[in-house]
Amino acid sequence: MIDSKHIREQFPILNKRINNNSLVYFDNGATTQKPKVVIDSVVKYYSEQNANIHRGVHTLSREATELFESARQTVSSFINSKTEEIIFTSGTTDSINIVANGLDIPKGSEIIVSQMEHHSNILPWQLWCERNNGKLKVIPINRDGTLQIKKLESLITHNTAVVALTHVSNTLGVINPVNEIIQKVKAIDQRILVLIDGAQSVPHMSIDVKNMDCDFFVFSGHKMYAPTGCGVLYVKKGLMDQLKLSKTGGGTIKTVSFERTEYVNGPLRFEAGTPNIEAVVGLAKACEFMNSIGVNNISEHEHSLLVYAQNELRAIEGVEIYADHSNKAAVISFNVKGQHPFDVGTLLDKYGVAIRTDHHCTQPLMNYYGIQGTIRASFAIYNVKEEIDIFIEALKKGIKLLS
Ligand SMILES: Cc1ncc(COP(=O)(O)O)c(C=O)c1O
Structure with missing residues (x-):
């Protein structure tokens, strides 16, 4: 069991507020935040x-x-x-x-x-x-x-x-x-x-x-x-x-x-x-x-976030997850039916949630799925379930606003 509170305290940027909300940083696949020791x-x-x-x-x-x-x-x-x-x-x-x-x-x-x-x-x-x-x-x-x-x-x-x-x-x-x-x-x-x-x-x-x-x-x-x-x-x-x-x-x-x-x-x-x-x-x-922290502990913690987030996402109507299984690292790509990933990403940002929306430098993969891009949430050791709840709530509100 990792001590999330202690880990989060080591990342100064997590105190930053975005649009008057706490930062929820789920763009770790692009780059991670840095701990104080670094x-x-x-x-x-x-x-x-x-x-x-x-x-x-x-x-x-x-x-x-x-x-x-x-x-x-x-x-x-x-x-x-x-x-x-x-x-x-x-x-x-x-x-x-x-x-x-x-x-x-x-x-x-x-x-x-x-x-x-x-x-x-x-x-x-x-x-x-x-x-x-x-x-x-x-x-x-x-x-x-x-x-x-x-x-x-x-x-x-x-x-x-x-x-x-x-x-x-x-x-x-x-x-x-x-x-x-x-x-x-x-x-x-x-x-x-x-x-x-x-x-x-x-x-x-x-x-x-x-x-x-x-x-x-x-x-x-x-x-x-x-x-x-x-x-x-x-x-x-x-x-x-x-x-x-x-x-x-x-x-x-x-x-x-x-x-x-x-x-x-x-x-x-x-x-x-x-x-x-x-x-x-x-x-x-x-x-x-x-x-x-222990690299295996990192894997275990992130895996639990992956499983939790995928379950929550599956329950939202219109959400399609690509590679919808859990033999994965802590990365989830999905789309919302009828919505452009950029629009969803922009709305999530209003709630302080940072996720990635584009082809992720994998255009041949996008071509395979016949899509322009996806919304990608990727987790790191400092992320917690409560942030996934914020993300899911923001996503639901965003979908309502867009439709
Ligand atoms: C699988 C993979 N390969 C290569 C790269 C390129 O990494 P960098 O931009 O750090 O050179 C990335 C970056 O997103 C990646 O995810």
């Missing part, structure tokens, strides 16, 4: 620790470097990887682009994604295919949002180079059985590389990349209580040296001359320029914050 770590960094890293011999620079590298350790143990397998990036999108631009795979290769991917896990691969005469293939889904895994097997050919798949759908909340899928893919062809987009799984569930056995795992700090502008690219041991550089600059080299440059090995090779140091420091604090 905010304080950024303030402390700039008040006491700020210097550029990896270069200076002076005390501050050494301290900042230690902080940054100890964050790498914290983050790596958070997903059960090794420190040297963690590259800091600006976020999930950046991480996927680094992989898509860096893979040394033959022209004409086939890349498999799924119908439910976020645009960030489609476009870098689409671009690769356009530039390299490749083929983008799509794993279809069922109406309940589950993947047609059997179809995946039939999509694989001897030209398949990559399977890039989301762990949790940002729009539907559906959890893909990635361990089982990776086993299947590797059993067909050990050479196929598997990238898992963990942007929506890391905030909600315990992650073990070793057990998962993926080749690449990517996520964003800002969706898991950390500052914006930092993210992670996990690369399985042995694969990093095979990734081509897509950006280079200061911090990545051993020696440079106009004739020839020798690069370092390991994560620093991919972290060109000054990184977002304070965000990385905050990311480590966010991992500690989640660990202090």
Whole structure:
């Protein structure tokens, strides 16, 4: 049992009033709010620790470097990887682009994604295919949002180079059985590389990349209580040296001359320029914050919110939930018959309820359902049942006003 009152007290923004109502923040899939420990770590960094890293011999620079590298350790143990397998990036999108631009795979290769991917896990691969005469293939889904895994097997050919798949759908909340899928893919062809987009799984569930056995795992700090502008690219041991550089600059080299440059090995090779140091420091604090509650406790609490909210929504006439089951992370997408999601979202805001209304960067998924967008409520550890009651009441009032 978690202590919701104590947890909520740690998020200063939850005291904010919106249109004279308490803020009910259900847009966590887009970005989460930040706990005081994370905010304080950024303030402390700039008040006491700020210097550029990896270069200076002076005390501050050494301290900042230690902080940054100890964050790498914290983050790596958070997903059960090794420190040297963690590259800091600006976020999930950046991480996927680094992989898509860096893979040394033959022209004409086939890349498999799924119908439910976020645009960030489609476009870098689409671009690769356009530039390299490749083929983008799509794993279809069922109406309940589950993947047609059997179809995946039939999509694989001897030209398949990559399977890039989301762990949790940002729009539907559906959890893909990635361990089982990776086993299947590797059993067909050990050479196929598997990238898992963990942007929506890391905030909600315990992650073990070793057990998962993926080749690449990517996520964003800002969706898991950390500052914006930092993210992670996990690369399985042995694969990093095979990734081509897509950006280079200061911090990545051993020696440079106009004739020839020798690069370092390991994560620093991919972290060109000054990184977002304070965000990385905050990311480590966010991992500690989640660990202090217990990631399994977070999953359990959010799951109870999901089940409660879905039951309440089902009882409202005209509401259609997409992927209406509970094998999901704490994300609910729905529509109200006859109403545009934007109108519903705007009315909810009048009652202080922040939810997301659009295609959620998953237009191919919207096309599958034949809709323009959905209303999405996504929960985090600080949300409580009482907020769901406020949301449901506001929704009912909104529907009455609109009809
Ligand atoms: C599943 C998924 N992948 C990728 C992204 C892109 O994340 P970012 O904008 O932090 O790079 C998101 C963001 O919503 C997402 O939900």
